[in-house]
Amino acid sequence: MFRLRPGYPWRVLEEVTATRYVTPLREGGSLPGVVEADDLGTYVVKFRGAGQGRRVLVAEIICAELARRLELRTPDLKVIDLDPRIGAREPDQEIQDLLQASEGRNLAVDFLPGALGFDPLAWTPDPGLASRVLWFDALVHNVDRSWRNPNLLVWHGNIWLIDHGAALWFHHNWPTADPQRRFDARDHVLAPFATRVKEADAELPALITEDLLRTVVDLVPGEWLDGEPGFADAAAVRQAYVDHLLARAHGPRAWLPEVPR
Numbered sequence: 001m002f003r004l005r006p007g008y009p010w011r012v013l014e015e016v017t018a019t020r021y022v023t024p025l026r027e028g029g030s031l032p033g034v035v036e037a038d039d040l041g042t043y044v045v046k047f048r049g050a051g052q053g054r055r056v057l058v059a060e061i062i063c064a065e066l067a068r069r070l071e072l073r074t075p076d077l078k079v080i081d082l083d084p085r086i087g088a089r090e091p092d093q094e095i096q097d098l099l100q101a102s103e104g105r106n107l108a109v110d111f112l113p114g115a116l117g118f119d120p121l122a123w124t125p126d127p128g129l130a131s132r133v134l135w136f137d138a139l140v141h142n143v144d145r146s147w148r149n150p151n152l153l154v155w156h157g158n159i160w161l162i163d164h165g166a167a168l169w170f171h172h173n174w175p176t177a178d179p180q181r182r183f184d185a186r187d188h189v190l191a192p193f194a195t196r197v198k199e200a201d202a203e204l205p206a207l208i209t210e211d212l213l214r215t216v217v218d219l220v221p222g223e224w225l226d227g228e229p230g231f232a233d234a235a236a237v238r239q240a241y242v243d244h245l246l247a248r249a250h251g252p253r254a255w256l257p258e259v260p261r
């Protein structure tokens with residue numbers, strides 16, 4: 001049985017300031033960068049000015065912070081303040097443009113040094129873990145955990161979840177958001193190992209309370225929710241995320257796929 005880890009006291013994400021742009025991560029479609037900060041930490045920064053904009057960062061926060069509270073490993077998140085001049089010596093114009101478009105607050109993901117990309121041919125994950133990850137991805141509708149692009153890292157012998165920017169895609173078109181929309185698990189990298197999805201579905205919803213969802217959604221900086229079309233203010237957008245995920249976690253199971261063998 002899974003219980004909540006005690007001690008998540010914080011109500012906002014910690015804030016750090018970028019001090020050095022180290023290198024771009026060119027394998028990431030959104031051109032994230034490795035960046036050092038004033039707390040001496042090293043982070044993978046997902047930039048607000050990248051292609052799909054701030055909603056991607058909202059999805060990253062809500063999903064990773066929810067995953068963490070379901071005992072799935074995911075790197076710590078912080079908000080990082082960026083002065084684009086720290087990248088002034090980067091010769092690539094695309095990076096210059098991205099930094100210029102991202103002045104101010106961005107998302108920092110704790111860098112896991114020496115982590116390897118998960119390869120289903122090299123690692124056999126525990127069926128319970130595989131099933132919980134698949135259930136979670138179905139809940140948040142994360143289409144970016146395929147065998148082509150697993151977005152899982154292996155670090156210190158454990159599987160870590162990264163890159164939730166493509167999840168919660170209903171938020172790109174709120175009027176059509178449907179908490180019952182079915183998740184297609186056919187491409188999911190852990191589907192071959194996920195033999196205990198029913199057990200995951202029996203355990204995890206009890207952890208996903210309204211309070212828990214509110215705590216997670218409250219971690220999103222208000223300025224990334226302000227001005228969302230169709231909503232009066234950031235508080236209304238937060239409520240919509242809570243309502244959607246609560247309805248999905250506790251309503252009918254039309255969204256949960258049979259896992260293909």
Ligand SMILES: Nc1ncnc2c1ncn2[C@@H]1O[C@H](COP(=O)(O)OP(=O)(O)OP(=O)(O)O)[C@@H](O)[C@H]1O
Binds near residue numbers: 115
């Ligand atoms: N916290 C981390 N620690 C170490 N390496 C990381 C971390 N986060 C990301 N990476 C590496 O950087 C790559 C790109 O990161 P990420 O998947 O988050 O970016 P993206 O632009 O959203 O990618 P995608 O092309 O999948 O949309 C990852 O595949 C991984 O190799």
Ligand SMILES: [Mg+2]
Binds near residue numbers: 151
């Ligand atoms: Mg990725």
